[in-house]
Amino acid sequence: MPELPEVETIRRTLSKKVQGKTIRCVEILLPRLIKWPSAPEFQAVVTHKTVKNLARRGKYLLFYLSEGQVMVVHLRMTGRLYYRTPDMARDRFTHLVFTFENGDELLYADTRTLGTLYVMPEGELWRISGLSQMGPEPLSAEFTLSYLQTILAKRKGKIKSLLLNQNLIGGLGNIYVDESLALAGIHPERAANSLTDEETKNLFQAINQVIQAGIDHGGTTFRDYRNGEGKSGDHQRHLRVYGRKNQLCAICGSKIERTEVGGRGTHYCPHCQH
DNA sequence: CTTCACGCCTGTCAGC
DNA sequence: TGCTGACAGGCGTGAA
Numbered sequence: 001m002p003e004l005p006e007v008e009t010i011r012r013t014l015s016k017k018v019q020g021k022t023i024r025c026v027e028i029l030l031p032r033l034i035k036w037p038s039a040p041e042f043q044a045v046v047t048h049k050t051v052k053n054l055a056r057r058g059k060y061l062l063f064y065l066s067e068g069q070v071m072v073v074h075l076r077m078t079g080r081l082y083y084r085t086p087d088m089a090r091d092r093f094t095h096l097v098f099t100f101e102n103g104d105e106l107l108y109a110d111t112r113t114l115g116t117l118y119v120m121p122e123g124e125l126w127r128i129s130g131l132s133q134m135g136p137e138p139l140s141a142e143f144t145l146s147y148l149q150t151i152l153a154k155r156k157g158k159i160k161s162l163l164l165n166q167n168l169i170g171g172l173g174n175i176y177v178d179e180s181l182a183l184a185g186i187h188p189e190r191a192a193n194s195l196t197d198e199e200t201k202n203l204f205q206a207i208n209q210v211i212q213a214g215i216d217h218g219g220t221t222f223r224d225y226r227n228g229e230g231k232s233g234d235h236q237r238h239l240r241v242y243g244r245k246n247q248l249c250a251i252c253g254s255k256i257e258r259t260e261v262g263g264r265g266t267h268y269c270p271h272c273q274h
Numbered sequence: 275c276t277t278c279a280c281g282c283c284t285g286t287c288a289g290c
Numbered sequence: 291t292g293c294t295g296a297c298a299g300g301c302g303t304g305a306a
Contacts, residue, residue, distance in 0.1 A: 003299065059300080076300050078284085093284090112283045114300070130301070157277060166301080173299055222299065223286085242299090263279070265297075 002075050004137060004171030005214030006225050006233065007059050010081055014106075014228030015054040017083040018063070021100040022050045030095035033110070036118040036127060045069055045119050046098070058134045058170030064122070072118040072128060073108070078224045079115030082107045111224060134170040138211040143169065145204045152192045152200060159195065160188035161262040163207075172207070175220055175242045178267045180207045182241040187273045188261050213238060241267040 002010065026046050031039035049065035056062065061081070063071040073081065082091060084105050090097075091109035096117070098106040108117070118128060126132045135151075136142035151168050152159075162168060163177045172180070181188050183206035186199055195203065219225055219233030222243060226232060236243075240250065244267060245258040254271035 006299080074300085076282095077298070110283095111285065112298085114283060116301095155276075161277080164300090175299060220299075225299070262277090264300095 002079075002219065002225055003059060003173030003176050003214070004056075004211055005176070005217075005235065006219035006227075007056055007061060007075070007171075008215050009219040009227045009233065010075075011054055011056045011061060012228075013231075014081060014083055017104075017228065018051045018054060018100075018106060020050065020052075021102065021104070023047060024099050024101050026099075027097040028095075029097070030113060033095055033108075033113065033115055033117055035116045036120060042117070042119050046071060057131060058137055058166060059173070060128075060131050065119075068121050068123075069119055070122050070125060072120075072125070072131065074116045074130070075110070076112070076114035076116065078111040080107075080109045080224065080226055081228055082109065082226070082230050083228055084230075130166060133167050135166065135168045137170040138172065138207050143208075145201060148204045149197075149200055152195055155192040157192055158188065158261055159186060159190045159192045159203075160264075160266060162192045164262070164264070169207075171211070174264050174266075175239070176207075176210050176214060178242045179210045179240055182268060182273060183210055185272055185274065188259075188266050188268055190274075241269060243267065 023046055026043050028039050028043055034042045049069060051063055051065060053064040059074060061073045065071060084107060086103050091107060093109045093111050094107050095110055096108035120127060155162055160177055163172050184203040186203060214220060214235045217233060217235035217238060218227060220235040221232035222236060241256050244256045247256050249256055249269040249272060252271045254269055256267055257270050259266050
C-alpha cells in the first residue's frame with residue numbers, strides 16, 4: 001500500500017499521539033506477522049516500554065522505545081496503523097493491539113496480512129536487510145543528481161524497475177515511479193543507461209517534485225491507505241497517469257495506456273513519454 | 275553482480 | 291445472481 005509519502009504522513013499524524021506514551025500490554029492476534037524475535041519475545045520486550053520517538057526510513061516506520069529498543073513496522077500492501085481512544089470502533093482486520101497506560105490504543109490492521117513487525121536493540125537493526133541496505137531516499141542530502149547518474153550508468157534494465165529497487169533509491173513505489181516518469185517525459189521501458197544527461201536531470205527533479213507533492217497532499221488513497229487518524233490522502237486527485245487507463249492526458253489529450261513492466265501494472269502517456 | 279519469475283495473502287471488480 | 295479470472299500501493303528468494 002503505502003510508499004514514502006504515505007508512510008511519512010502516517011508518521012506525522014501518529015507521532016504526536018504516541019510520543020511519551022507507555023505501552024501497558026500488547027495483544028498479538030496473528031503471530032506470523034512478527035518476524036523478529038518470536039511473537040512471545042516481541043510481546044515481552046515491547047510491554048512497559050515508553051515510545052520516545054517515531055521515525056521513518058524509506059517505507060519503514062521505526063518506533064524508538066525506552067531501554068534502547070526499536071520496534072520496526074513495514075506495512076507492505078495493506079497494512080494500516082490507527083491510534084484510537086477506547087470508544088472508537090476497531091477495524092475488522094485488526095491483528096495487533098497496543099494498549100497504552102491511559103487506555104488509548106494503537107491498532108495494526110492488515111487485509112492481506114503481508115505486513116511485517118520486528119523489535120530489537122538499536123544496534124541490531126542491521127538484521128533487517130531491507131532497512132540496512134536501503135539506498136538514499138528522494139529529498140535527502142544523499143540523493144543527488146550525480147548519484148542518480150551513477151546508478152543509471154551501468155544498468156541496462158528498464159528504468160521503471162530500477163526506480164522500484166529499494167537498494168538503489170529508498171521509498172519509491174509503483175504510483176510515484178509512474179508519476180515521476182510521466183512528469184519527466186520518459187517511457188517506463190527505456191533502458192536505464194540510455195537516458196541522456198538532460199533526461200536524467202529531468203527525472204531527478206521529477207522524483208523529488210512528485211514525492212514532495214505526495215507528502216504535501218497527505219498521500220494517495222486508492223482503497224486501503226489511511227493516515228494515523230484514519231483519514232484518506234488527497235494526492236489521488238493530482239495524479240497524471242497512475243490508475244488513469246483510457247483517460248486523457250492533461251498535456252496532450254492522448255489516451256493513457258496501461259501495460260505491465262517487471263510484473264507491475266504501469267501507466268504512461270504514449271505521446272508525452274519517450 | 276544483475277535481472278526476472280514467483281510466492282506470500284485476501285479482497286474487489288469487471289466480464290460472462 | 292453467481293462464478294471466474296485479473297488485479298492490487300511490496301519485497302524476499304532462488305534461478306538463470
